[in-house]
Ligand code: GLU
């Protein structure tokens with residue numbers, strides 16, 4: 001059975017890019033007579049505004065979608081904690097007390113997901129009085145897992161290349177997990193078989209595939225869909241003027257008609273569809 005999901009973070013309103021993402025995931029499930037899940041990813045610390053989740057549900061209803069909601073991330077913290085402990089006990093994580101400024105000062109290499117941590121704290125004694133994140137020792141993890149493959153519905157088979165992102169954070173200083181750990185564990189717990197999300201997260205999948213191997217989780221397939229882009233070729237963002245779905249909804253716009261146009265690839269003026277793999 002095909003199980004897809006839409007997993008928004010309640011730290012800003014949904015816009016047309018999110019609508020497109022939700023519709024792609026919804027329709028892939030419906031075409032396969034499968035299930036479409038909604039999961040609220042609300043462990044983003046102070047930026048998370050749980051009340052936004054209600055707006056999200058109204059948005060999806062307005063678009064004419066039907067979904068099953070699974071528990072929000074904030075209810076699953078013990079699962080994240082157990083997995084992080086397991087990795088820590090196996091020597092696959094190490095504490096890192098570096099601040100963003102510390103890392104910037106080292107002029108880090110820029111990977112597709114941002115600055116790549118140069119590994120300063122690895123193997124050194126850190127001051128445990130300071131707040132510490134836990135990072136994945138990518139060399140050790142890769143040595144344990146060996147070569148890994150994964151399959152994208154549009155881009156085909158991929159050889160996992162988690163080294164590109166370096167020693168990523170698995171447990172944040174200010175949160176009980178990172179996006180990588182939480183999303184990977186949740187997709188497994190929710191029985192997701194086709195992880196549907198934007199192409200901007202394509203490279204994150206290399207890390208998720210590695211975490212699945214390390215934690216003995218089932219391996220789904222992925223469908224990274226192209227992103228809706230603005231006139232400058234950047235992904236849509238509310239702060240760059242893309243209307244929030246809630247605004248369109250409150251202005252009396254017809255959500256089902258918007259969904260139908262997005263399905264037909266009729267983008268509003270100034271919006272285009274990007275490449276499947278960026
Ligand atoms: N919560 C993430 C976001 O809103 C999406 C994560 C995912 O689909 O894997 O960007």
Ligand code: ZN
Pocket residue numbers: 095096097098119120121122
């Ligand atoms: Zn560090």
